[in-house]
Amino acid sequence: MTDMEVTSQRVDTHGLVGVLCAPRAPGPAPGVLLLGGSEGGLHERDARALASEGFSALALAYFGASSLPPGLVDIPLEYFFRALDVLAAQPASGERFGVxxxxxxxxxxxxxxxxxxxxxxxxxxxxxxxxxxxxDFRQGNLLDILRTPTNSWTLDGQALPYLPNVVSDELGDLIQRGVPVPLSLAYPVLPSDPGLLEQVNIKVENIAGAALFICAEDDRMWPSREYTQVAIDRLSAHPYPVEHKTLRGAGHPIAGPPSTPFTTTTSPGPGVTFEMGGTTAANTGARASAWQATVRFLKDHLA
Incomplete structure (x- = not known):
């Protein structure tokens, strides 16, 4: 299916900011909610690519777009539930969805x-x-952003407990020197106290479906391998399929459909340059592999 065979429409009901893309041809098109990362905004290109694979894909902004918070601060989980309501209203999307x-x-x-x-x-x-x-991007420079205690998510009006950032002397020195910064230095090791870890854990064992985890071996934006392993461990007795892939030599920028080959392993940040990790070749290949695995997984479990 080509991009010309995909339709797109803006979604602005119930306070949502999104774009719904779907195959132009009639027939089933399982619904998938697509969420970008800390860059904020909409990922319409991703939704169009997924729609060309036969899905109804809703690219949803949850901050960093008009009428939404400027930063990742106190985002209600109910916002995402309302996005699933939009998919549920599409006759072709089915009754259960992917995220x-x-x-x-x-x-x-x-x-x-x-x-x-x-x-x-x-x-x-x-x-x-x-x-x-x-x-909270309103704080301005990266050090102030990292040092400002900020909730990411809420549920029923209550903030979810979170693992706070750390700002080491090493990180501060790199920022002051103006060299590429591995933001992973701002993320602490996981709590050794089981009670403290339980407070910030995502209760993935409550997921009523299959899960796919894709990690990058050399992620320097945050310790995604270690933090993801917490979820995988919690799903050891999960009654649904669980898949886990670690892409060797790859850094952080591997989410989304394949694009032109990477020419750098860095990315601009608030007053700094971030070191994403990996190599340009490994990141280019890993992005393609991650997308192929994502599409296959969604087709397997949303058919």
Whole structure:
């Protein structure tokens, strides 16, 4: 199916900001909710690519777009539940859906799946099995953003406990020197106290469907492998299929459909340059592999 055979329409009801893309041809087109990461905004290109594979794909912005919060701060999980309502209203989408997210969007995807039984398949790409600190871009520079205690998500009006950032001397020195920064330095090791870890865990065992976890071996934006392993461990007795892939040599930017080959392993940030990890060749190949695995997984579990 080509891009010309895909329709798209803006979604702006119930406070949502999104784009719904679907095959132009009639027939079943399983619904999938797509969530981007800490860059914010809409990922319409991703939705069109998934629609060309036969899905009704809703690319949803949850901050960093008009009428939405400027940062990842106090985002209600109910916002994502309302997005599933939009998919449920599409006759071709079916009754149970997929949710796919990258990075912080994967964190949101797992939270959504854990709290809404309509999710039959969830995909986490370089994500996290624990709730992490919010991102308040209004603070300005990166050090102030990292040091400002901020909730990411709420449920029923209550903030979800999160794993707070750490700002080490090493991280501060790199920022001050103006060299590429591995943001993974701002994320702490997991709590050794089981009680503290339980507080920030995502209750993935409540997901009523299959789960796919894709990690990058050299993710320098955050410790997605370690944080994802928490979710995988919790799903050891899960009655639904669980898949886990680690892509060797790859860094953080592997979520989404394949694009032109990467020419750098860095990315701009608030007053800094981020070191994403991996190599340009490994990241290019891993992005294609991750997308192929995502599409196959969704077709297997949403048919």
């Amino acid at each position: 796919a997210g990258g990075s912080r969007g994967a964190e949101a995807a797992l939270l959504t799946a854990a709290h809404d039984e309509r999710v039959a398949a969830v995909v986490s790409v370089v994500g996290s099995g624990v709730v992490t600190q919010g991102i």
